[in-house]
Amino acid sequence: MKVTIVGTGYVGLVTGACLAELGNDVFCLDSDADKVALLQAGGMPIYEPGLQEIVQRNVEEGRLLFSSDVKASVAFGDVQFIAVGTPPRDDGSADLSCVFDAARAIGRHMDRFRVVVQKSTVPVGTAEQVARLVRAELQAHGKDLDFSVVSNPEFLKEGAAVQDFMAPDRIVVGADDDLPGRRALALLRQLYAPVNRNQERLRVMDVRSAELTKYAANAMLATRISFMNELANLADCLGADIELVRQGIGSDPRIGYSFLQAGAGYGGSCFPKDVDALCRTAQSSGTRLAVLEAVQSANLRQKQVLLDKVLAHFGGDLRGRTIAVLGLAFKPDTDDMREAPSRALVAGLLRAGARVVAHDPVAREQAQRALEHDLAGEPQLLAQLGYVERPTSALEGADAVVIVTEWRHYRTLSASLLKRSMRTPLVFDGRNLLDPHQLASQGVACVGIGRSNLSLLREADAPTPPARQLALPKKKVRAESAPQAALGGPGVLPVATG
Numbered sequence: 001m002k003v004t005i006v007g008t009g010y011v012g013l014v015t016g017a018c019l020a021e022l023g024n025d026v027f028c029l030d031s032d033a034d035k036v037a038l039l040q041a042g043g044m045p046i047y048e049p050g051l052q053e054i055v056q057r058n059v060e061e062g063r064l065l066f067s068s069d070v071k072a073s074v075a076f077g078d079v080q081f082i083a084v085g086t087p088p089r090d091d092g093s094a095d096l097s098c099v100f101d102a103a104r105a106i107g108r109h110m111d112r113f114r115v116v117v118q119k120s121t122v123p124v125g126t127a128e129q130v131a132r133l134v135r136a137e138l139q140a141h142g143k144d145l146d147f148s149v150v151s152n153p154e155f156l157k158e159g160a161a162v163q164d165f166m167a168p169d170r171i172v173v174g175a176d177d178d179l180p181g182r183r184a185l186a187l188l189r190q191l192y193a194p195v196n197r198n199q200e201r202l203r204v205m206d207v208r209s210a211e212l213t214k215y216a217a218n219a220m221l222a223t224r225i226s227f228m229n230e231l232a233n234l235a236d237c238l239g240a241d242i243e244l245v246r247q248g249i250g251s252d253p254r255i256g257y258s259f260l261q262a263g264a265g266y267g268g269s270c271f272p273k274d275v276d277a278l279c280r281t282a283q284s285s286g287t288r289l290a291v292l293e294a295v296q297s298a299n300l301r302q303k304q305v306l307l308d309k310v311l312a313h314f315g316g317d318l319r320g321r322t323i324a325v326l327g328l329a330f331k332p333d334t335d336d337m338r339e340a341p342s343r344a345l346v347a348g349l350l351r352a353g354a355r356v357v358a359h360d361p362v363a364r365e366q367a368q369r370a371l372e373h374d375l376a377g378e379p380q381l382l383a384q385l386g387y388v389e390r391p392t393s394a395l396e397g398a399d400a401v402v403i404v405t406e407w408r409h410y411r412t413l414s415a416s417l418l419k420r421s422m423r424t425p426l427v428f429d430g431r432n433l434l435d436p437h438q439l440a441s442q443g444v445a446c447v448g449i450g451r452s453n454l455s456l457l458r459e460a461d462a463p464t465p466p467a468r469q470l471a472l473p474k475k476k477v478r479a480e481s482a483p484q485a486a487l488g489g490p491g492v493l494p495v496a497t498g
C-alpha cells in the first residue's frame, strides 16, 4: 500500500519505518527542512533502539523516502497519517495548529479518495474538525471528492517503540459507519494485518471513543504512578518499604505489577501534556476530573522530592559540594528530555550552590540544549554544570550521587566503586535501582524513594518506632555529614532542629 506520514518525529518516523518494513511504500513528510536533510543523508534525528537499522534498510530498498514536498506527499499515499506534534498551550490545552495545517494541506492537494488517519494525540472532536477543514479546502478548490477521517491513536513507548509497533497490545481504530468510513476501515485492516496477531489486536469503535481511549490510557497509567509516589512518600514517613508494598499489591491480578514503580515523577512528552489536556477538555465540557488534577499536582511535587532529600541532607546549602547526576533523559533508552525530572533537579542543585557533573549514555546533547534553555538567564549556574562520558568519571570526588534515570549502566554501581571514587559514598536513588540494604551493609548510604529509612532500621535491627515518634513535627533539617543522616537519623523522620 502507498502511505504518507505527515510529521517525522518519534511517532511518524517509527510508524513510517515500520510500515515500510512490512512491505508498504512510505513517504515521510516533515516541515523541518533540517530534519529531512539529516534523514536523507542517512542520519537519525532521535535515538530509538532498532530504528536506525530499519530506516536504513528500507531507504536502501526503495520503500521509504523523506521529503518536505507537501504536494507530492498528498499525491503519494492512499492513506495519509497525521503524526505531527500536539504540544501543550500555556493553559494546558492541546495546540492543534500543526494538525490543522496538515489537514488543510491534504484537502488542498488531494485528487482522489483519501483516508486521513489521525495518529497524533488529540482531544475528542478533533477528527470532526479535521474533516471540516479538509471539506472546506476541497470546496475552496472546486473539488468534489470523498474522504474519511479515522482516529488511530498511537500507544508506543519511547525506548521500545519499534517493538510496540510490531507487536502491539492493541490497535484502536475509530471510524465512521458510512461508506467512506467502511472503506477506510477496510484499508486500515489490510495495512495492520501483519501485526494484528490472531486477528485479535484491532479494536474498532466510533471516532470519539477512539480519541478518548488514548487519553484514558495515559491518564490511567499516570494515576498509578502518582498513587505509588504518594504512597512512597508516606512509606518514608512510616518506615515502610514501597518496593515490598509494590510486590505485595502487584501480585493481585486485579492490580498487576506494571507502572507501579515509585520514583522521581513521570516525565516525557505524553503523560504531563495529556493529563493536562484531558483536564482542560473536562473543564470546557463543564465538568471536572478531580482525580486527574490531583495526579498532576502530585507529579509536580514528586519532581521536587529527590532535590528535597539532597537539600535536607546538606542543610539546604550545596556550596562547595560536587553532586554527580546519573541519567538525564526522562526514561532509559531514549534521548528525549521533554519534561524530564532531571531538568528541575539539576537546576535546583545548581541554584543551591552545587557543582554538578552529569552523565547520560545518549541524551547528553539534548540535555545540554534543554538545560541551556531552562537556565538561559543564569549563565553563572551553567558554568557549574559539566558532562562526562562515563558514569565512573561523574563519581570522582563527588559528595553525593543522584540517580534520576534507571539506565542499565547504573545497575552495577558497587559499594567498592562508590567508596573508592567518591568523597562521601552517598547515593540518592530516584528510581530505586540499587539495593539499599546491601549497600548499607557495605558502608554506603543509599536513600531511595519510599524506602530510605528501612535500611537503617534493618541495619540496627531496630523495632518499628512508636506512633508518637511519627507525629514529630517536621522542622528545618539540620546539616549532617554522616551518610546515615540522609537515611533519616535514628528515628524515622529526618533529624530536626529547634
Ligand SMILES: NC(=O)c1ccc[n+]([C@@H]2O[C@H](COP(=O)([O-])OP(=O)(O)OC[C@H]3O[C@@H](n4cnc5c(N)ncnc54)[C@H](O)[C@@H]3O)[C@@H](O)[C@H]2O)c1
Pocket: 006, 007, 008, 009, 010, 011, 012, 029, 030, 031, 032, 035, 083, 084, 085, 086, 098, 099, 101, 102, 119, 120, 121, 122, 154, 155, 156, 157, 158, 269, 270
Ligand atoms: N512521542 C511518543 O512517544 C508518542 C507516543 C504516542 C503518541 N504521541 C503523540 O504523537 C504526536 C507526535 O508526537 P512526537 O513525539 O512524534 O512529536 P515530535 O515533535 O517528535 O514530531 C512531530 C514532527 O512533526 C513535524 N511537523 C509539524 N507540523 C508539520 C506539518 N504541518 N507538516 C509536516 N510536518 C510537520 C515537526 O517538524 C516534527 O518533526 C503527538 O500528538 C504526541 O502526543 C507521541
Ligand SMILES: O=c1ccn([C@@H]2O[C@H](COP(=O)(O)OP(=O)(O)O[C@H]3O[C@H](CO)[C@@H](O)[C@H](O)[C@H]3O)[C@@H](O)[C@H]2O)c(=O)[nH]1
Pocket: 121, 154, 155, 156, 157, 158, 159, 218, 221, 225, 258, 259, 260, 261, 262, 263, 264, 265, 266, 267, 268, 269, 270, 271, 274, 330, 331
Ligand atoms: O512505573 C512507572 C512507569 C513509568 N514511570 C515514568 O513515567 C514516564 C513515562 O514512561 P513510559 O510510559 O514508559 O514512557 P512514554 O514513552 O512517555 O510512553 C507513554 O506515553 C506515550 C505517549 O502517549 C504512550 O504512547 C505510551 O503508551 C505511554 O506508556 C517516565 O518518566 C517514567 O520514568 C514511572 O515513574 N513509574
